[in-house]
Amino acid sequence: MPTLTVDLGNRSYPILLGTAMLAKPQNFLPYIGKGRPLIVTNDRVAPHYLETLRQAVADCHPASLVLPDGESHKTLQTAGLIYDALLEGRFGRDAVLIALGGGVIGDLTGFAAATYQRGIGFIQVPTTLLAQVDSSVGGKTGVNHPLGKNMIGAFHQPLAVIADIDVLGTLPKRELVAGLAEVIKYGLLGDAPFLDWIEHHIDALLALDSAALAEAIQRSCANKARIVGLDERESGPRALLNLGHTFAHAIEAGLGYGAWLHGEAVGAGMCMAADLSCRLGWLSAADRDRAIKLIERAGLPTRLPEQLKPTDFVRLMAHDKKVLAGQLRLVLLKAIGEAVVTRDFEPSKLDETIASYCAPPYAA
Secondary structure: OOOEEEOOHHHOEEEEEEOOOOOOHHHOHHHHOOOOEEEEEEOOOHHHHHHHHHHHOHHHOOEEEEEOOOHHHOOHHHHHHHHHHHHHOOOOOOOEEEEEEOHHHHHHHHHHHHHHHHOOEEEEEEOOHHHHHHHOOOOEEEEEEOOEEEEEEEEOOOOEEEEEHHHHHHOOHHHHHHHHHHHHHHHHHHOHHHHHHHHHHHHHHHOOOHHHHHHHHHHHHHHHHHHHHHOOOOOOHHHHHHOOHHHHHHHHHHHOOOOOOHHHHHHHHHHHHHHHHHHOOOOOHHHHHHHHHHHHHOOOOOOOOOOOOHHHHHHHHOOOOOOEOOEOOEEEEEEOOEEEEEOOOOHHHHHHHHHHHOOOOOOO
């Protein structure tokens, strides 16, 4: 597969996509240079892939750190374990962190790299579909706070993203489905032909068809690389990548981090964004239903958990990063493939969407 590039001038970096990537030293050594790597992974990924990666970078005398798995561990306290390993191992500014895992490991490791000795290099080696198509690309790093998801973090671009499609073969079905939410997102927000392709290949993706997965990952990464290249720090079009995410972050915070996977919350959040867009008269009912049907076909939630109440949901949304000057901004749809970031919506329509999704059955 061709190498993609995130074009950010002197911070540009490649996205290497393919099979049997983890075992090849040539994929890693140019980015490690003369430094010493610390591989950061979790207790679910380590038994499958840590030794393979250690052997690939053996000439660099790597150390490794295995963290507990799960969104509930994406905290400052867990990041502190990475700092401990770096300090105890006397790693200097030439050290390179290697994030071997999904989005949680990537965000934690990137945040530690951004802040250790005011910034060291890191390499993303995503092992989930969601991380391969989204979170490993773009330099967003951070940890959660009980009051909000990803509220503590930094922009810190990786040296490279190395995505091995083979690792998806050991991915639990629930994790695969969660990753499809971010794939669908790219079609909805700005690539209508890609959404057509997803609709025709959703069954193949769910069946782990390697050709379909390769196409979906490549097209998703190309979409994200293009947007990040235009707007590295989310002052403009990059905010479109948050389609469904304001709703999703409220779901995750309200349930407790880890109760739903991030992609599951994004799936329901995109349904809510499509619903609100329709209530505002921006999106046709047919296109709203098309989006929701595809999300449902992927196996993602299209409703909110019953324990979330409208008042709780509104309170949780107020802690979103897209709140500026006290005003909530949302990513909504003008059409399939055309998203906008806006604060220009009727609050009563947002209340209708929230009330509808918090009270089954769904009321159109």
